[in-house]
Amino acid sequence: MFNWKFAFVSVAFSLISLGCSGGNSENGDFTVVKDVKIGAFDPQLAAKGEQIFKMKCVACHQYDKRLVGPPLGDVVKRRSADYIISMIIAPEVMQEKNDTVKALVQKYLTKMTNQNVSIEDAKAIYEHLRQVAGMK
Amino acid sequence: MKDKFLIAFSAIAILSIAVFFFGCPTGKKSVVERDAAEKVYIAPGQYDEFYAFLSGGFSGQVSVYGIPSGRLLRIIPVFAVNPENGYGYSEETKAMLTTTHGFIPWDDSHHPELSQTNGVADGRWLFINSNNTPRVARIDLTTFRTVEIIEIPNSGGNHASPFVTENTEYVVASTRFSVPIPQEDVTISSYAEKFKGTLSFIKVDPQTGRMNIAFQILMPGFDYDLSHAGKGKSHGWFFFSSYNTEQAHTLLEVNASQNDKDFIAAVNWKKAEEYLAQGKAHEIPGVHYHNVFDEKKQTAYSEVIDNVKVLIPEECPGLVYFIPTPKSPHGCDVDPEGEYIVGGGKLATVIPVFSFTKMLKAIEEKKFDKTIDGIPVLNYDAVLAGEVQNPGLGPLHTEFDGKGYAYTSVFISSEVVKWSLKDFKVVDRIPVYYSIGHLCLPGGDTKKPTPKYLLALNKITKDRYLPTGPELPQACQLIDITGEKMKMLSDFPTVGEPHYAQMISAEVIKDKSVKIFKLEENQHPHKITSPEQAKVIRNGKEVHVYMTAIRSHFTPDNIEGIKVGDEVYFHVTNLEQDWDIPHGFAVFGSTNAELLIMPGETLTLKWTPKAPGVYPFYCTDFCSALHQEMQGYVRVSPANAKVELSWNK
Numbered sequence A: 001m002f003n004w005k006f007a008f009v010s011v012a013f014s015l016i017s018l019g020c021s022g023g024n025s026e027n028g029d030f031t032v033v034k035d036v037k038i039g040a041f042d043p044q045l046a047a048k049g050e051q052i053f054k055m056k057c058v059a060c061h062q063y064d065k066r067l068v069g070p071p072l073g074d075v076v077k078r079r080s081a082d083y084i085i086s087m088i089i090a091p092e093v094m095q096e097k098n099d100t101v102k103a104l105v106q107k108y109l110t111k112m113t114n115q116n117v118s119i120e121d122a123k124a125i126y127e128h129l130r131q132v133a134g135m136k
Numbered sequence B: 001m002k003d004k005f006l007i008a009f010s011a012i013a014i015l016s017i018a019v020f021f022f023g024c025p026t027g028k029k030s031v032v033e034r035d036a037a038e039k040v041y042i043a044p045g046q047y048d049e050f051y052a053f054l055s056g057g058f059s060g061q062v063s064v065y066g067i068p069s070g071r072l073l074r075i076i077p078v079f080a081v082n083p084e085n086g087y088g089y090s091e092e093t094k095a096m097l098t099t100t101h102g103f104i105p106w107d108d109s110h111h112p113e114l115s116q117t118n119g120v121a122d123g124r125w126l127f128i129n130s131n132n133t134p135r136v137a138r139i140d141l142t143t144f145r146t147v148e149i150i151e152i153p154n155s156g157g158n159h160a161s162p163f164v165t166e167n168t169e170y171v172v173a174s175t176r177f178s179v180p181i182p183q184e185d186v187t188i189s190s191y192a193e194k195f196k197g198t199l200s201f202i203k204v205d206p207q208t209g210r211m212n213i214a215f216q217i218l219m220p221g222f223d224y225d226l227s228h229a230g231k232g233k234s235h236g237w238f239f240f241s242s243y244n245t246e247q248a249h250t251l252l253e254v255n256a257s258q259n260d261k262d263f264i265a266a267v268n269w270k271k272a273e274e275y276l277a278q279g280k281a282h283e284i285p286g287v288h289y290h291n292v293f294d295e296k297k298q299t300a301y302s303e304v305i306d307n308v309k310v311l312i313p314e315e316c317p318g319l320v321y322f323i324p325t326p327k328s329p330h331g332c333d334v335d336p337e338g339e340y341i342v343g344g345g346k347l348a349t350v351i352p353v354f355s356f357t358k359m360l361k362a363i364e365e366k367k368f369d370k371t372i373d374g375i376p377v378l379n380y381d382a383v384l385a386g387e388v389q390n391p392g393l394g395p396l397h398t399e400f401d402g403k404g405y406a407y408t409s410v411f412i413s414s415e416v417v418k419w420s421l422k423d424f425k426v427v428d429r430i431p432v433y434y435s436i437g438h439l440c441l442p443g444g445d446t447k448k449p450t451p452k453y454l455l456a457l458n459k460i461t462k463d464r465y466l467p468t469g470p471e472l473p474q475a476c477q478l479i480d481i482t483g484e485k486m487k488m489l490s491d492f493p494t495v496g497e498p499h500y501a502q503m504i505s506a507e508v509i510k511d512k513s514v515k516i517f518k519l520e521e522n523q524h525p526h527k528i529t530s531p532e533q534a535k536v537i538r539n540g541k542e543v544h545v546y547m548t549a550i551r552s553h554f555t556p557d558n559i560e561g562i563k564v565g566d567e568v569y570f571h572v573t574n575l576e577q578d579w580d581i582p583h584g585f586a587v588f589g590s591t592n593a594e595l596l597i598m599p600g601e602t603l604t605l606k607w608t609p610k611a612p613g614v615y616p617f618y619c620t621d622f623c624s625a626l627h628q629e630m631q632g633y634v635r636v637s638p639a640n641a642k643v644e645l646s647w648n649k
Helices: A004-019 A043-056 A081-089 A091-097 A099-108 A119-132 B002-022 B036-040 B188-194 B269-277 B356-364 B506-512
Strands: B050-055 B062-067 B071-076 B109-117 B120-130 B135-140 B145-151 B170-174 B195-204 B211-220 B223-229 B237-243 B261-268 B282-294 B299-311 B320-326 B329-334 B340-345 B350-355 B368-372 B375-378 B384-389 B395-400 B405-410 B415-420 B426-431 B436-440 B453-458 B475-480 B487-493 B501-505 B535-539 B542-550 B553-555 B558-563 B567-574 B583-587 B595-597 B602-607 B613-618 B631-637
Touching: A043 A119, A081 A091, A081 A119, A091 A099, B036 B475, B036 B487, B050 B109, B050 B453, B050 B506, B109 B501, B120 B501, B120 B506, B145 B211, B170 B223, B170 B237, B188 B195, B195 B223, B195 B237, B211 B269, B211 B282, B237 B329, B237 B340, B261 B269, B261 B329, B261 B340, B269 B299, B320 B340, B320 B350, B320 B356, B329 B395, B340 B356, B340 B395, B340 B405, B350 B356, B356 B375, B395 B436, B405 B436, B405 B453, B415 B436, B436 B501, B453 B501, B501 B506, B535 B558, B542 B583, B567 B583, B567 B595, B583 B602, B595 B602
Parallel strands: B211 B299, B223 B329, B320 B375, B542 B567, B558 B631
Antiparallel strands: B050 B062, B050 B501, B062 B071, B109 B120, B120 B135, B135 B145, B145 B282, B170 B195, B195 B211, B223 B237, B237 B261, B261 B320, B282 B299, B329 B340, B340 B350, B350 B384, B368 B375, B395 B405, B405 B415, B415 B426, B436 B453, B453 B475, B475 B487, B535 B542, B542 B553, B567 B602, B583 B595, B583 B613, B613 B631
């Protein structure tokens, strides 16, 4: 005899699992952008980046000491370009999906804000941070 | 045990049946259908289908509700100060409420009206009138902020306003309380001789929305009450109802209710444009303030205009006609085709429906009963299309569903009546609780209504809600009009008096909503865009503090060198660039309001410390986990102290 009860439960489970897919299946080293190309140092781009940094970042970040967030003077030596640019353009996504960032939120107790920075401007900020780190 | 269970079960069953048949035991009858809750339920996180913009009446503001849920989304300060966000208190917004009488912190806002393109609400701007000190405001629907207020000169009380023509060529204003024009010291009993009304046509710039008074029409001293523009075939005309054609100046309740018929004034505004071009207008004194919020500088500025152009009907044949309308008409509504003009005679026993086509014919055939101050009075029967019989007691306002039906609010008998435009017969009626004024359908006064809901705007709630002392709220009731019969769905209390409302599909507005102000585009004269630029500057007794706010600190947050007698201006720029992250700013003992600063915005609070001491300031809007830490101190020294100005970065 066909087991209606079993069939119903199976269908229900399938529906639930289908409906609930798409959860956090990302890896801990997730970044929003992948394989960002970093070319030869561009001083003009770095100068533009410095301007944006002073407008949108310095309220919380200094180069050589912790303020609200971590010091960024040597960040390009510590983190990948993908990581840095992802943090600048979508910190809220990184805070949810990247294990390193999750740990940093625990340490600093403040979530980094989305400052509405375009990817082009984020690259400019990266260029500025390269300069600060002496990696020009 | 089993028996006890059975008894309990039976008792519950009997009670349920009793409740089902006799209603809930509150003494009030429940009149909603069983599926009403489902129709107004919007699940958490889901959006409503319509925005409803409700005037706040004597609150002076506009409130925004989601429909069908009736959830309050926002209150937009317009004609009254709002300490909650500093509107009217911050240096940037004070100019918005400045008039020829000085700064006015309150008014009475009555009719919201959405801008239109081709006779359809386009979701760009919302206009609203102030009744007490005559003004018209414009709200930008990308920011939900009041961006312009223009004062109406030569007027006493602006009620029939601010209705728009079908491409928002004009918004109108009018005189509810006729006054001497120009104002002068005369005896009130000289009313009939000296008092006049004006109908003002305010031109709206199609790109920027900027308003300016194009012309006024000088009218006999009646009370001009409500209006609507012609549309479609009657585009080019505007209709204004009037009462007190008796020209009484005391006990109007009795003395202005004597005439069997008052008038709807039909104004040919295209003709007015011709007369204007011919130089027929008189330039007369009409000092008025025009306040505009400069969105780049984030600051309101006032200009004062001295004169206005006035057309006098006697000198301009064909400009205005009077249509006799029974018993102190109130509402003046035009159907989507532009053919029917419906008068709401608040003391009448019928609803008169006039035909635009017949009106043109009567004008052509000169079917005039008489002339008043050069304005021909058309013959009632020559213009009448029909009368709606037995509409209830006190019909006021009518809106249309675009499917051949009209809906009229009826004040004294507290109901909405639905009637057919085909034969002017009442087809349905529904009681409302209580004393309905205006009603509103989405697009109900435009060429394209969306006949889904009807909002009844009720003046009195009495026993509808839990009592809150002598002062009770006004309310809206939502009615389903998708079927033949109207069905009551829900009601909800409102902010101030929901005098009139406009509903519009959320789709037209929601995606254009501004989320932040870009720091790069901030041209405020006192902005700084980095904490590195923070500074404090003394200029005599004036001290300007240039401050930034970001989660979760102010820069500077320690200021010394302020002295008693100083006027301190805190110019606070919110450096956030993320949606829904405002910061607040309040300083101890301030006799001003707070500031609520949106992301990327600069606002200024003026503070005059009165005694030496150290005064804390802090962020008032919970912004982050460390919001409680977002604070600072100002040291205030005696006037003759030698403390140098200093601050930290």
